Amino acid sequence: MSNSNRNLKRIQSSLVWRYRAEKAFRWCGVVAVALGLLAVLALFSDIIIKGKGAFFATYMQFEVTYDQELLGIDNFADDQQLIIADWESLYKSALRADFPDVRKRADKRKLYALVSDGTGYDLKARLLADPKLLGQSEIIWLLADDDIDTYFKTLLDGNAYTARLTDNQVEWLEQLDGTERMRLQFNANFFNRGDSREPEQAGIKGAVIGSLLTLVLTLILSFPIGIAAAIYLEEFAPKNRWTEFIEVNINNLAAVPSIIFGLLGLAIFINFFHIPRSIPVIGGLVLAVMTLPTIIITSRAAITSVPPSIREAALGMGASRNQMVLHHVLPLALPGILTGAIIGMARALGETAPLLMIGMVAFIADIPGSFTEPATVLPVQIFLWADSPERAFIEKTSAAIMVLLSFLILMNISAVWLRKRLERRW
Amino acid sequence: MQKTATLDADDMADSSIKSSVKVTNANPLDITDEHVTVGSYEVNNAKMSIKNVNVYYGDKQAIFDVSVDIGKNEVIAMIGPSGCGKSTFLRALNRMNDTVDGCRVEGDIRMDGQDLYSPKLDVVELRARVGMVFQKPNPFPKSIYDNVAYGPKIHGLADTRVDLDEMVERSLRRASLWDEVKDRLYQAGTGLSGGQQQRLCIARAIAVSPEVILMDEPCSALDPIATARIEELIEELSQNFTIAIVTHSMQQAARVSQRTAYFHLGKLIEVNPTEQVFTMPEHALTESYITGRFG
CATH class of the missing domain: 1.10.3720.10 (MetI-like)
Structure with a gap:
C-alpha cells in the first residue's frame, strides 16, 4: 500500500514537469508559426506598398492638333511619309501652346521632357487608328515622363520628390496641377507592353x-x-x-x-x-x-x-x-x-x-x-x-x-x- | 475438438486417397532435414500436382521440399503456425511470388499436367485460370460493377455490354452479394462493409471462371457473421471450383475443407482428410498444434 502510494506521488510530481514541458513545446511552435507569418506579412506588405503605384500612371491634359503641314502627311498608305513625319512635333507644339513664355532652347527641352519620350509613337498610333483626326485637334491625356510620375505620386502622398526636376519644371507642373490637368490613371501599359528603357513605357x-x-x-x-x-x-x-x-x-x-x-x-x-x-x-x-x-x-x-x-x-x-x-x-x-x-x-x-x-x-x-x-x-x-x-x-x-x-x-x-x-x- | 465439417463418403471415394509411408522419428516433435510428409498427399484426380517444391527468399529458404496434390473440386485447407510458409506456398501456385523481389521457386508444379513454371507458360493466362482472394479485402477503388467487370474486360471475355452485365450479375449472385448491391452497382466498391468487400473480391475472382481459386486467409479481417457467410460461399463454390484455402482458424479448416494440410517451419508435415486430421492426426506435430500446444 505504501509502495503504491509512493509511486503515485512520483507520478504526480513528474506530471507537473511533463505538462510544463508540453506547454513550453506548444508555445515554441506557436511562436515559430507566428514568426513565419510575420515574415510573410512583412514581405507582402512591403511589396504591395512599394508596387501598388505601378498600376497607376500620371497623365497630363493637353490640346493636341494633328496638323497636316506640321507632320507633312497627305497619304496614309505611303510608309515613307509615315516614317519621315515629325510625330514628336504634335505634343511639342501642344506644350509650347500652353507655356508660350518658354523661349530658351534648354528650357524648351525641359518642357518637352514633361511627357513621356514615347508620346510621339502613341500619337502616331492614335492617328493611324483613326485617320479622320488629321487636321483636327482634340483634348487628350498624355502619359507623363517617369520623373514627373514620381513627382506627382509623391506629391499626392504629401511630400513631393523634386530632386530630379528643375525649378521651372516644378513651376509648370504646379500650374498644370492647379488647373486639374494632372491625374492618375490605370496603367494599362504595364500589362500590355514589353520592356522599355523608359520606366513609364515599360510593361510586363x-x-x-x-x-x-x-x-x-x-x-x-x-x-x-x-x-x-x-x-x-x-x-x-x-x-x-x-x-x-x-x-x-x-x-x-x-x-x-x-x-x-x-x-x-x-x-x-x-x-x-x-x-x-x-x-x-x-x-x-x-x-x-x-x-x-x-x-x-x-x-x-x-x-x-x-x-x-x-x-x-x-x-x-x-x-x-x-x-x-x-x-x-x-x-x-x-x-x-x-x-x-x-x-x-x-x-x-x-x-x-x-x-x-x-x-x-x-x-x-x-x-x-x-x-x-x-x-x-x-x-x-x-x-x-x-x-x-x-x-x-x-x-x-x-x-x-x-x-x-x-x-x-x-x-x-x-x-x-x-x-x-x-x-x-x- | 468439435467436428463440424461434413465429409462425404462419395468425396472420399472420388478422391480415392492413397496412403503414404509413415515415418517414425525418435522424438516425434523433431523434424529432420529428411522429413517426409505423412498422410494422403496424393490423389488420383489431381487438378494441381505439386512435387518437391522449394521456395527461397534470397538466401533464406521458406518452403522445404513440399509435395501435395490438389484434387478436382476439392477444398483443401492449409493450416499451421504463423510464418510456417503456407501463404508462400499458396502464392507459388499462381506465381504471385514472381512479383516478390528475390523470390525463387524450385520444383515441379503442374495443373492438368501443364508445367506452371515452364518458360512457355504465360503468367497472365495462368492467373486467369487460377484466381486469388487475398487476406485483406482489396477491391479496386472503382464501382462495384467495374470491380467485377475488370477481369472479363481485360481478358476480352464479353462481346457486348449485355454479356458483360450478365457476367457481372452472375458472378455477384454466385458470391451471394447480388441482392445487397444490385441497387448500387455504380457506387464505390470500397464503400461496402468488410465482409461485403471480401465477397466482392470473390465475385471479381470468379467472374473470369477460373479453374482453381486460392484463398489466403480470406476471413482473417472479418467478423464472425461475415466469416460464416464466406464459409457458406466456399462450400457452394466448391461444386464448380477447386479451392485451396490458407487459414489461421482450425475451426474454419474443419468446417470448409475436405482435406487439411499442416505446415510447420516451411515443411509440409501431414496431409489427410480433414476429419482425420482433427480427430486422429498421424503426426505428433499435427497433434500438438491442433490441441493448442503451440501455434
Whole structure:
C-alpha cells in the first residue's frame, strides 16, 4: 500500500514537469508559426506598398492638333511619309501652346521632357487608328515622363520628390496641377507592353508571354519523360546496382544548384547543338532538365504510396504489369504526380539563375510571338528592373514581383485543388 | 475438438486417397532435414500436382521440399503456425511470388499436367485460370460493377455490354452479394462493409471462371457473421471450383475443407482428410498444434 502510494506521488510530481514541458513545446511552435507569418506579412506588405503605384500612371491634359503641314502627311498608305513625319512635333507644339513664355532652347527641352519620350509613337498610333483626326485637334491625356510620375505620386502622398526636376519644371507642373490637368490613371501599359528603357513605357507582357512559352515547353518535355522514368524505375526496373546508381544520381541532381543547369545548357545546347540563345526553346530545355529530377522523385513517391494490395489484386486478376500500371497504379498516383509536376513548374517559373547563363537576361522590348523569338521571363525581368538606376523602376520591380507571386499562388492553389479533386480513397 | 465439417463418403471415394509411408522419428516433435510428409498427399484426380517444391527468399529458404496434390473440386485447407510458409506456398501456385523481389521457386508444379513454371507458360493466362482472394479485402477503388467487370474486360471475355452485365450479375449472385448491391452497382466498391468487400473480391475472382481459386486467409479481417457467410460461399463454390484455402482458424479448416494440410517451419508435415486430421492426426506435430500446444 505504501509502495503504491509512493509511486503515485512520483507520478504526480513528474506530471507537473511533463505538462510544463508540453506547454513550453506548444508555445515554441506557436511562436515559430507566428514568426513565419510575420515574415510573410512583412514581405507582402512591403511589396504591395512599394508596387501598388505601378498600376497607376500620371497623365497630363493637353490640346493636341494633328496638323497636316506640321507632320507633312497627305497619304496614309505611303510608309515613307509615315516614317519621315515629325510625330514628336504634335505634343511639342501642344506644350509650347500652353507655356508660350518658354523661349530658351534648354528650357524648351525641359518642357518637352514633361511627357513621356514615347508620346510621339502613341500619337502616331492614335492617328493611324483613326485617320479622320488629321487636321483636327482634340483634348487628350498624355502619359507623363517617369520623373514627373514620381513627382506627382509623391506629391499626392504629401511630400513631393523634386530632386530630379528643375525649378521651372516644378513651376509648370504646379500650374498644370492647379488647373486639374494632372491625374492618375490605370496603367494599362504595364500589362500590355514589353520592356522599355523608359520606366513609364515599360510593361510586363513580354516577360509574361516569355514565361508562358518557356513553361509550356518545360512541361511538354519534363512531364512525360519524368512520369515515364518514374514508372519504369518504380514498377519495371530490376532492383540492382545500376538502378540504385541511377536513383542516387537523380536524387543528387534534384539538389544541384540551378545555375549549374544553366552552364550545362550553355555548354551543350548552345555551344554543341547551336540552339540560338535567348529564345524560349533553350529556356524550356534547360528548365526541363532542371525540373526532371523533381518530377521523377515526386512521381515515384506518389507511385510507391499506392497500396501494394491494389497491385496484387490487379496481378491476381491476370492483368499484365502494363495493365496494372495503367488501370490502377497511375490513376491512383495521378493526384500526387500532378501536384509534384505543378510544384516543379512553379519552381521553374521562379527560376532566374540558369536563364542568365543562356542569354535570357537580354533587354528585349518586343513581345515574343513564338518559341524561337528572343524572350525574357518574369523573374529575369524583375532582376533587370531591380538592376535599373531609374527610381521609377522600384515600383515596377515590386509590381512584377506581385504578378509573379500571383502566378505562383495560382499554381499552388490549382495543385491543391487538383489533388482534392482527383484523390480517391481506398 | 468439435467436428463440424461434413465429409462425404462419395468425396472420399472420388478422391480415392492413397496412403503414404509413415515415418517414425525418435522424438516425434523433431523434424529432420529428411522429413517426409505423412498422410494422403496424393490423389488420383489431381487438378494441381505439386512435387518437391522449394521456395527461397534470397538466401533464406521458406518452403522445404513440399509435395501435395490438389484434387478436382476439392477444398483443401492449409493450416499451421504463423510464418510456417503456407501463404508462400499458396502464392507459388499462381506465381504471385514472381512479383516478390528475390523470390525463387524450385520444383515441379503442374495443373492438368501443364508445367506452371515452364518458360512457355504465360503468367497472365495462368492467373486467369487460377484466381486469388487475398487476406485483406482489396477491391479496386472503382464501382462495384467495374470491380467485377475488370477481369472479363481485360481478358476480352464479353462481346457486348449485355454479356458483360450478365457476367457481372452472375458472378455477384454466385458470391451471394447480388441482392445487397444490385441497387448500387455504380457506387464505390470500397464503400461496402468488410465482409461485403471480401465477397466482392470473390465475385471479381470468379467472374473470369477460373479453374482453381486460392484463398489466403480470406476471413482473417472479418467478423464472425461475415466469416460464416464466406464459409457458406466456399462450400457452394466448391461444386464448380477447386479451392485451396490458407487459414489461421482450425475451426474454419474443419468446417470448409475436405482435406487439411499442416505446415510447420516451411515443411509440409501431414496431409489427410480433414476429419482425420482433427480427430486422429498421424503426426505428433499435427497433434500438438491442433490441441493448442503451440501455434
